[in-house]
Amino acid sequence: MIQVCSACGTRWNVRDRRRAWCPRCNGTLLAPSTPDTGGDWTGGTAPSQTQQANPTTERGLGTPPSARLLPPGYRWIAVRPGAPPPRRGTPRPLGPTPRYSVIPRWGLIDHFDTVGQQREVPRSGPSPAMVRTTLIATMAILGAAALIHLVRYGLLILNRTVLLNPWVAGAATWLGIAVSVVAVFMVVASAVVLTNWLIARRAAAFAYRGHEDSRPVWVLRWGSLVPLVNLLWAPTFVIELAGVEDRLSWLRRPITVWWLLWVLSTVVSIFAFATSFATDAQGIADNTVTTIIAYLLALAALLLTLRVFRGFERQPVERRTKRWVMVPVDADGNAHSRTEATPDTAAVESEGQNPAA
Structure with missing residues (x-):
C-alpha cells in the first residue's frame, strides 16, 4: 500500500498500515493507493514524464478526459x-521585557461623576481635637473633685473619734472648694465648646444638602447654654442633626441614654447645691456624699457626651451613611423588597416560637 506526501511528494510504502504524517517533512499523507509499475514515480511533483513535457497537459487543457486521469491519491494543484x-x-x-519603577500613569482613566459629592462644605467652629481635649480635661477635673470629696468624707468619719489637725481639716475643706470651682468653670467651657461645635456641624450639614439651617444661631446658643432650658432643647438640636445626616437609626440609643443621664445628673447637682448650706456634722456628711454622687454622674454624662460626639465625627459630613443594596425587579420594572410577603406566601409562626432563620 502506497501513500504519497502532499507536501514533498515522496511515496511511502506503508504496507498494510495507513499513516497520516510524512516521516520526512511531517506533511499530510494522501489516501493510500496500490503500487504503480507503469511509470517512474520516485517522489516527483508531476504525474508523468509525458505530462511534464507538454505544458497544456499540466494545465489539463486540450487533452481528453482519459489523459487527465491521475493515479489514486493524486490531484492537480x-x-x-x-x-x-x-x-x-x-x-x-523584541528586546527585553519593559519594566517600570513606578506604576504607569498612561492608559484609560475611569471618571465617576458622583452627584452631590463635589460640593465644598464650609467648616468652622472648634476642631474635633479641641472638643475632645476639653471634654477629657473636664472629666479629669470631675474625677479629681469626686476623689477629694471622698477623702473629705473619710476625714469626717475619722473626726468623730479623733481630733484632726487644723491644717489637715483646712486643706481638705479649701481644696474641695477650689476643685469644685475649677470643675464648674470646666463644665461651662465644655458647654460653650460643644455648642460652637454643634452650630458649625449643623451649618455644614445643612449646607451640604443645599439649604440653610432651619434654626438661627441665637436660638441654638440660647437653647444649649441656658441652664434647665438646655435639658430639653440641646438634645433636640442633636437629634435634628442626626436626622439631617441620616445617622439617627444608630445614634438614637446613645443620644437617649446621654439625655436621661444628663437630666439625672442635673437633678442630683441641684440637690447637692441646696444641701450644701448645712452646719451640723450629719448634714455636712450627707452633703459630701451627695456631692460625690453628683460628680460621678456628671463624669458619666460627659463620657456619654464624648461617645455621641465620636459618633458624629466618625464620618465627615460629606460621607453619607446610606448602604445601597440590590432589590429584585419584576418583569414590569417595578422594584419590590425581598421581605415583602403576600398573605398566601407569608410564613405563619405560632406564638412562643422563633421564626426559622
Missing part, C-alpha cells in the same frame, strides 16, 4: 506562474 515568492524573513527580536 494550481500554482502561480513565475518565480516562487521570497521567503519571509525571521522576525526581529
